[in-house]
Amino acid sequence: MEAIQVDGPPGTGTDPGTGGEARPPVRKRDREATRQRILDAARDLFGEHGYGGVTIRMIAAEADANTALVHRYFGSKADLFAEVLSGESVLRGVIAGGPEDLPRRLAEYFAHQVEHRSTTSVSRLLDRSAGHPEVKQSLLRYLEDSIVEPMVAQLDGPNPRARALLASTILMGGGPVRRLFGLNDLREADPDELTERLTTMFSAALAP
Known part of the structure; x- marks a missing residue:
């Protein structure tokens, strides 16, 4: 819960406990810290339970805030979900490195998640x-703005959007398979061979 700092008498900018000496202004609420706690809590809970399995009350409790603050900072639950997505930049960085070795970068990103038993927040x-x-x-806006269009911008030749969508399917698809079978078989493979x-x-998907 956001702590409320009690100020001195209105209009004085002084602290009664220090003999009326001037003191630096103190924010009543650490808004940015609370806002970040809410975002972090929402990211974790949405990733674990899905959008439909999470309530604003759950997010507020996880963030040590109250529901009024969640609504004040982010509006609705759907608005908060969109804000969480907008902060996910890992894939943007992977794709932004240029067209020459894009298939290799995508492969290394995928293989790293397998090896380290991790999935990104966006994947979840x-x-x-x-x-x-x-x-x-x-979700469509995030995929379009952060994954598909950045790939399209790097591709020459015919049908760049179809090729970017195919690579995106490899990169982001397969959720039900991962949940049902897990990744143990892939983890047992040689990392270099997997890459x-x-x-x-990815080269075949992105090729003209």
Whole structure:
């Protein structure tokens, strides 16, 4: 819960406990810290339970805030979900490195997640929330602005959007397979061999 700092008498800018000496102004609420706690809590909960399985009350409790603050800073639950997505920049950085070795970068990104038993927040959000109508547009906008269009911008030749969508399917798809089978079989594979195979797949998807 945001702590409320008690100020001195109105209009004085002084602290009664210091003999009336002037003191630096103190923010009543650490808004940025609270806002970040809410975002972090929402990211974790949406990733674990999906959009439909999370309430504003759950997010507020996880962030040690109250529901009024969540609504004040972000509006609705759908608005908060969109804000969480807008802060996910890892894939933007992977794609932004230039067209020459884009298939290799995508492969290394995928293989790193497998090796380190991790999935990005976006992957989890997509896996668990893609079917919910309230956030469909937010997810589409994120995929378009952060993954598909940045790839299209780097591709020469015919049908760049179709090729970018195919690579995106490899990169972001497969959620049900991961949840049902896990990634143990992939983790047992040689990391270098896995990266090479993935590079071949992304190269084929992005090729003219």
